[in-house]
Amino acid sequence: MNAPLYQDRLFIGGAWVNPHGRDIVEVRSPADGTLLGRAVLGDAIDADRAVAAARQAFTSWSQSSIAERLDVLARMRAAFETLAPALEDHLMREIGLTRMVAQGQSMMCRAHFDSMAEILARYPFAQKMPGGFEIVREPIGVVVAITSWNAPVNQMLCKAVPAIAAGCTVIVKPSEHAPLCGGLLAEAMAQADLPPGLFNLVNGRGADCGQRLAAHPDVDMISITGSVAGGAAVAAAAAPTIKRVHQELGGKGANILLPEADFAAVVPRSVVACMMVAGQVCAAPTRLIVPADRFEDVAALAVAAAQGLVVGPPDDPATSFGPLMNAAQFDRVQGLIRQAIDGGQPLLTGGLGRPDNLPTGYYARPTIFGPVAPDAAIATQEVFGPVLCILTYRNVDEAVEIANATDFGLAAYVQSADPASARAVAARVRAGYVSINFPPWTAAAPFGGYRRSGNGRQYGVWGLEEFLETKTIIAS
Known part of the structure; x- marks a missing residue:
């Protein structure tokens, strides 16, 4: 000690x-x-x-x-x-x-x-x-x-x-x-x-x-x-x-999965990226925007990934993420989860309270809602917690519209097996930093936001x- x-x-x-x-x-x-x-x-x-x-x-x-x-x-x-x-x-x-x-x-x-x-x-x-x-x-x-x-x-x-x-x-x-x-x-x-x-x-x-x-x-x-x-x-x-x-x-990062993306690979990575540091990252991809006809597949992959995360003490090598920062942060995250549940947003996994094995500390459950209404508070406000919203689109124009339907514009993400399609979408997203297929971070690239x-x-x-x-x- x-x-x-x-x-x-x-x-x-x-x-x-x-x-x-x-x-x-x-x-x-x-x-x-x-x-x-x-x-x-x-x-x-x-x-x-x-x-x-x-x-x-x-x-x-x-x-x-x-x-x-x-x-x-x-x-x-x-x-x-x-x-x-x-x-x-x-x-x-x-x-x-x-x-x-x-x-x-x-x-x-x-x-x-x-x-x-x-x-x-x-x-x-x-x-x-x-x-x-x-x-x-x-x-x-x-x-x-x-x-x-x-x-x-x-x-x-x-x-x-x-x-x-x-x-x-x-x-x-x-x-x-x-x-x-x-x-x-x-x-x-x-x-x-x-x-x-x-x-x-x-x-x-x-x-x-x-x-x-x-x-x-x-x-x-x-x-x-x-x-x-x-x-x-x-x-x-x-x-x-x-x-x-x-x-x-702040940020409310959109993560657009185009139809040709490798869903089995990118959905679990998207969940981990959202919930790293217990979601306390301004650039986190907290809105997963997916084709409507693939929602069930995405939901199953995302829930499995979230349920595979280990929440626990930061010094445990098996831990995926640790606690939220303090009581105020814990209460804020719990309040937004409660508001989403009370508002009828479908809860796919996680929810209120601490994980069952962690009765003390500011630990939160890995939580996923979906399909979420684009104008729901959980989809528009920065939660700063391990909470992922899955939203659906019918065509690429609608996906871009959903991505841009926010007051924020810090980081956004596009997943696709087609570089040309991904870059075309990246060009239309109103954010200062757009990442395609989760490339490595570099200190040479500028970082900052719109709006x-x-x-x-x-x-x-x-x-x-x-x-x-x-x-x-x-x-x-």
Whole structure:
């Protein structure tokens, strides 16, 4: 049993400092309620201190050479590597991730470092253009990265790494629901011997610390991953100072199975993709859209796949997915399942309550409804739980219409044995990231959404350019 952590300081200006804030949160395991630790949350005054440190550091860091930035990224990566096993262990305990998923998130973190170093080494920050003028790309300034709890370390680094590569300085504000992972990452960054104020981490609540960071006149950009409500609140706070706001928010991923798809192969993969991390993934394919005349076949395959999933403790190698994050998340998922049942949506497997062998912890049953009405709440609202909706279509036009019948537009999926058909459908789906036949993830491909799923892109060269301003220099 690991001893509880007490994170009583904030990482500001290259040093661990005592916070002005006095609010303390307890962090408990979502699997069994064990006390994992406590964290002191910073307040608006702590936010001001972090901004001052980042602003002071920006003066010199914005003028750093590419070689200096590459050296810093290499030191950050090496320091991350030393703490990766501890971070993975803590992701299992604090978030409820399985070992495989925690290791996958570490892999993504390494990929952000490696991809950005490759891009930075060859990126054209200054270009002579036809017509006799020059385009110069410069760092935007002080960046605040606000992250959610479901993939905390990956989210912090997928923002901080390109921002630092661009010549910006960074303040990370993790979710107050997962404050301990951020502290462990800050320990790694402290070991990297970074320029003071380049990377700062302030735990705090959105209503005070987050609000102050978003509104602060010396902050030039906010990058937030979170809920639609959280993104809207940040944008409203940032509006008076006209700062750039990048948002990666919710999703309601459509997964279209075209008639020529290999149903026996793709339906089980679709169920697993939907329910990984207990469905707490904004890009999860939560709406399985299938030909009406194949519904019975799809339902049988999906139910068998869901019933084959093992829900259990995150540290058990046999576990497919662990618990939901906390009581509020558990209650929300249960409420949406209850609403669907009461509304007459056909329940195929799972349903209310915990699995029979798990009387405690925030565990939810793998749940499938179908065929679901396209306008049902379970098919339009982001559940963020292990819940799959099966919807049916009569022709491809209707499939695309159903896929686009959402306020979200983050990720979508198409399954087909015909590449031309799949690409034709992908071109019509209103989402920022469309995956055909579940290809491997790559850090080089941009990720972001349409509509209420946010704006801007993360990863690759597009992620770097989010943190740059474009200057035109023209002379007679």
